[in-house]
Amino acid sequence: MKKLNPKRERGVGLVSRRGFAATFATGVLAAKQAAPPAAVPAAPPTQSTSAPPRRGLEPETPPFGETIEFKRKLVPAKARAFRMAQVRLLPSVFADCQKANFDYLKRLDSDRLLHNFRVNAGLASSAQPLGGWEKPDCELRGHFVGHYLSACALMYSSTGDKDIKAKGDALVAELAKCQQKLGGGYLSAFPTEYFDRVNARQKVWAPFYTVHKIMAGMYDMHEHCDNAQALEVLKGMADWADHWSASFPEPHMQDILNTEYGGMNDVLYNLAALTGEDRYVAAGDRFTKKKFFNPLALRRDELRGLHVNTHIPQVIGAARRYEISSDERFHDVADFFWWEVTSARAYVTGGTSNGEGWLVEPRRLAAELKHGSNTTEDCCAYNMLKLTRQLYQWTGDPRYFDYYERTLLNHRLSAIDRETGATQYYLSIAPGAWKTFGTENESFWCCTGTGVEEFSKLNDSIYFHDADGLYVNLFIASELNWSEKGVKVRQETNFPETPATTLTISAAAPVTMPLHLRIPSWVSSGASVKVNGKTVDVMPSPGSYFTLTRKWRNGDRVTMELPMGLHVEAMPDEPTTQAILYGPLVLAGKLGSEGLTKEMIVGPLGPSLRRHPTEVPGFRASGADLNAWIQPVSGEPLTFRTRGQAKDVTLVPFHRLFGERYSIYWTVA
Numbered sequence: 001m002k003k004l005n006p007k008r009e010r011g012v013g014l015v016s017r018r019g020f021a022a023t024f025a026t027g028v029l030a031a032k033q034a035a036p037p038a039a040v041p042a043a044p045p046t047q048s049t050s051a052p053p054r055r056g057l058e059p060e061t062p063p064f065g066e067t068i069e070f071k072r073k074l075v076p077a078k079a080r081a082f083r084m085a086q087v088r089l090l091p092s093v094f095a096d097c098q099k100a101n102f103d104y105l106k107r108l109d110s111d112r113l114l115h116n117f118r119v120n121a122g123l124a125s126s127a128q129p130l131g132g133w134e135k136p137d138c139e140l141r142g143h144f145v146g147h148y149l150s151a152c153a154l155m156y157s158s159t160g161d162k163d164i165k166a167k168g169d170a171l172v173a174e175l176a177k178c179q180q181k182l183g184g185g186y187l188s189a190f191p192t193e194y195f196d197r198v199n200a201r202q203k204v205w206a207p208f209y210t211v212h213k214i215m216a217g218m219y220d221m222h223e224h225c226d227n228a229q230a231l232e233v234l235k236g237m238a239d240w241a242d243h244w245s246a247s248f249p250e251p252h253m254q255d256i257l258n259t260e261y262g263g264m265n266d267v268l269y270n271l272a273a274l275t276g277e278d279r280y281v282a283a284g285d286r287f288t289k290k291k292f293f294n295p296l297a298l299r300r301d302e303l304r305g306l307h308v309n310t311h312i313p314q315v316i317g318a319a320r321r322y323e324i325s326s327d328e329r330f331h332d333v334a335d336f337f338w339w340e341v342t343s344a345r346a347y348v349t350g351g352t353s354n355g356e357g358w359l360v361e362p363r364r365l366a367a368e369l370k371h372g373s374n375t376t377e378d379c380c381a382y383n384m385l386k387l388t389r390q391l392y393q394w395t396g397d398p399r400y401f402d403y404y405e406r407t408l409l410n411h412r413l414s415a416i417d418r419e420t421g422a423t424q425y426y427l428s429i430a431p432g433a434w435k436t437f438g439t440e441n442e443s444f445w446c447c448t449g450t451g452v453e454e455f456s457k458l459n460d461s462i463y464f465h466d467a468d469g470l471y472v473n474l475f476i477a478s479e480l481n482w483s484e485k486g487v488k489v490r491q492e493t494n495f496p497e498t499p500a501t502t503l504t505i506s507a508a509a510p511v512t513m514p515l516h517l518r519i520p521s522w523v524s525s526g527a528s529v530k531v532n533g534k535t536v537d538v539m540p541s542p543g544s545y546f547t548l549t550r551k552w553r554n555g556d557r558v559t560m561e562l563p564m565g566l567h568v569e570a571m572p573d574e575p576t577t578q579a580i581l582y583g584p585l586v587l588a589g590k591l592g593s594e595g596l597t598k599e600m601i602v603g604p605l606g607p608s609l610r611r612h613p614t615e616v617p618g619f620r621a622s623g624a625d626l627n628a629w630i631q632p633v634s635g636e637p638l639t640f641r642t643r644g645q646a647k648d649v650t651l652v653p654f655h656r657l658f659g660e661r662y663s664i665y666w667t668v669a
């Protein structure tokens, strides 16, 4: 989320129209990035794996001209997600994160959440206002309430908990009263005067961004909780946005789109798909920022200088537009954007952005990391995961899940305090950094919002299906109830602590179906699949599905062994700057907690390395074999220790390390 804090806007004139809130710490050490092919699909399967081709358009022909036509033509999905209510998490680190988030959602007081909405609508409220970005004078106030609605809806879908649904339902009812008081369409915690400022191109934070969160929250409450009132509220808001955006000539609306507007296009397309009303597509199309989409549709990376999380939601909208229209231009925008960000602009954790922006040319990540320690804003990772699962469904290519898994395990699991449910803003990957977290009631950042959503939907991408078969994409302890097929699958694992998983089938009558098991690209030699204890006599191939088609009977068991090995990924522009991984896990070197105070951990957007610098050791590799100088610590799973270095370091999975300084990028001689 682009923040407006003039004191912090400096040194990034290249990046933004108004500048980012980048606090640039000293570049303590060089850093680097994964060699793309190992980390992510080198390209989606529709493309060449080298230079993505353009689709027959001359570069000077902008694919998005003045008008954008719409014809409804749905794109059939190759693989579909299950309803979240069909998948339940079993005990694991993922369930722990879900529980911490669940408790946080329950602790938040509804009257406090509603306060600014009621005040804005002229309704009585005696609640104590919340702080941070929900403060009564913050221009983004209300944004978190939208995220909160989505989180309640997703959490209900994930757990079936009736109290969390009731809390969401009650908020919808109270917000509907505010909407009625405001005339039945517009709904926000701030006055429409903010939109007058958008129109006049005067300084204002991001009113459409905020309204989008509320609309998405209403959409989710309808989608997951069957809340009919939420749909009515959403339609009122959409009608207002349609009317507002239709009142300007196209060039002026394009100028308006320079103010961050979240995923307005996405929610309007979703509403169009739900209601069958094309006018919502027309409204969504007005939020097509052509100067951003045109180069992407031509497969050109002109992302340098852009604010990252302003733009990812727009691409999620483009992906949705393709799904309801089959319009290839929107396909190309989403397809190329995903490919470019994951292969050329993502760090080893899967996270992207520095100081919220893309500061340099593609594949120059070591240079980018030297710009500062406020790297990989959480919202960006959240939204890239959303986009990834969406694109996966078009092709069913398992390599999308190499990126998904990498980002989920290393970035997202790192970003939540498993005791308090507090989430992060920046997950710093600068050498010598430490993890910082928001407060209970005084933060409410954009990333707090996407955080409560993320940890309410950890079950949404484990399993997918087509008409016949089941796809197992993530190794997370869980139970799937494929009721339409009359089959249940229980996945028992403590992956990634143990590199294996077991699936047990329950079926009242035998079921014939293909079972597609994802074999990750990181699997080292010795992967195996057993059915009822008997090894299948075919070698699984990394980066593909291993398909077992048979008549499944009650009690059948499938076991997968997915051996991990040590490997490094070097920055593309600085080969001596390397990250060390074990299977999909990014390893962080423990650098101690000396000098870290609670104030340095709880409250800040990120760690200030400029004020609190530290020394980070370098390594000397004694040959190509990592095992020669990085060895497992006996009795401590997934823990390693360097050997023979000037200063030896203990390495643990990044997602397990809290309250301590770390490095994940090292200078390796």
Ligand SMILES: [Zn+2]
Binding pocket: 001, 309, 377, 378, 379, 380, 425, 445, 446, 447, 448
């Ligand atoms: Zn954010």
